[in-house]
Amino acid sequence: MVNLEVKLKDLILKNPVMTASGTFGYGEEFEDFIDISQLGGILVKGTTRHHREGNPYPRMAETPSGMLNAVGLQNKGVEYFCDNIYPRINHYNTNILVNVSGSVIEDYVETAAMINELDKIPAIELNISCPNVKEGGMAFGTSCASAASVVREVRKVYKKHLMVKLSPNVTDITEIAKAVEEEGADSVSLINTLLGMAIDSETRKPLLSTVTGGLSGPCVKPVALRMVWQVFNAVNIPIVGLGGIMNAKDAIEFILAGASAIQIGTANFIDPQITVKVVEGIKEYMIRHQVENVTDLIGAIKTQ
Template sequence: MAKLETKIHNITLKNPVMTASGTFGYGEEFADFIDLTRLGGIIVKGTTGERRQGNAYPRMAETPSGMLNAVGLQNVGVENFCKQVYPRIKVIDTNILVNVSGSSIEEYCSVAEQINELPNIPGIELNISCPNVKKGGMGFGTNPEMAAQVVSEVRKVYGKTLIVKLTPNVTSIVDIAKAVEQAGADSVSLINTMLGMAIDVERQRPYLSTITGGLSGPCVKPVAVRMVWQVAHAVQIPVVGLGGISCANDALEFLMAGAKAIEVGTANFVDPTVTVKIVEGLQDYCQRHKIDDINDIIGII
């Protein structure tokens, strides 16, 4: 058996496979299908200061090899997360990370501060890249100065591993990655969804209530691999790769491009057991290629 263990800053992952926020609920939704403890980590859904209802239905549209969503960060809010959800999921023997979202620097800091108090949450993924909220969200992630500002403020109140999730909807993702590294991020994850749009020509209107939404699924993967490769060569902090991963070979592309870990998103909707299949596929690959340690192939491109 090859060693699949990797590290993101202070977090040791038993393997590089994590789940992408917003595609895996709180993990519990998948417990009937897989042994959650086989995953390297679970990143639970985006959590904001207050409970949010998200955008109006319809907020999903299937597109070729992918989908658009405009959920808009529907979640129970940080207080309910800490009091009701956390006690249920803290016992799962894997790394549980919380995706932290907000509309203002104060909100990001307040949520991060409250999550910092939870002993079984070793890190957060700071979501400065959601395309589906009117205020904040992607706004912070598209400008290097604003990205650095929110990260440095959150850094002051959050002591554990701070991963910053980046948007691909920028001219240079490398500039944003460097800015958040400078501001104190321990890691960056990329890519969040790509801003997209689809029109129902029969009804002559957009499919989504919000008109535009975030594109995910296999169609975004080549863009994501390219961005991970660019960022991994530009920063010193570990990179977490995601975007259209649906099998072990996809995951390997990201690892070879420089990601220390990966997240599986939309593929969970098609096959709720896909994450465990990817873990097994990585092990098979290492055996076939006589690789003793998965870290030996990380960043080889």
């Protein structure tokens, strides 16, 4: 028997496989394809204080081994989530985490405070790294001072597990990770999308309505893996690794680089059953390598 359970401080996951926010809807979209209770956790769509329409179409451009998106946090706001969506999904036998985003600090604080009251939500993922909103979002996650200030204020009202999602669009991600750890973050998740763009050479027009967007998919995996490893060597809080994970082998690589858990994002669009396949693949790897506890693999990369 292999033991897949991992702990992110007080947050217990039955296995290290979670879903990345914005790629898994509210879980309901995947009910036809998988048994959601088989996952370590799900991250529901980025939620903001108020309703957001998101950016105009076109919001997506395919790239070699990946895609750019500029959805722009389309959601109906935290009150709608609490009143309408939460009652529909709170029976899921897995950890449901809400990704919380905002334009100003007060929005983050108010949203986090409302989510704090929901019994079946044991954690939030603070999104200080969305590249697709005009104000806030990534701006908070690209300087130590602003990242620290938003985490500090949210920490005052949010009493459960506080995960902070980091942006890769920075010179040194370890500095940001250390800053949010200092302010009381319980874990960090990384990476959010890389800022990119795409142009149609025939029409000379950008392919996204916003010109720039967030790059995801296997093309970003080496960057994400490097950042997880750097952050693992810089902080003491658990790390949730994500960025281009397409299969169990990729997931194991993130765990070896230092991630205690992983999130699967863009791959959900290609194979809606990928998450449960990764859980099985991790088990198979552990049996093959005679690893009893998946926690024995965390940061177990052999650099010597």
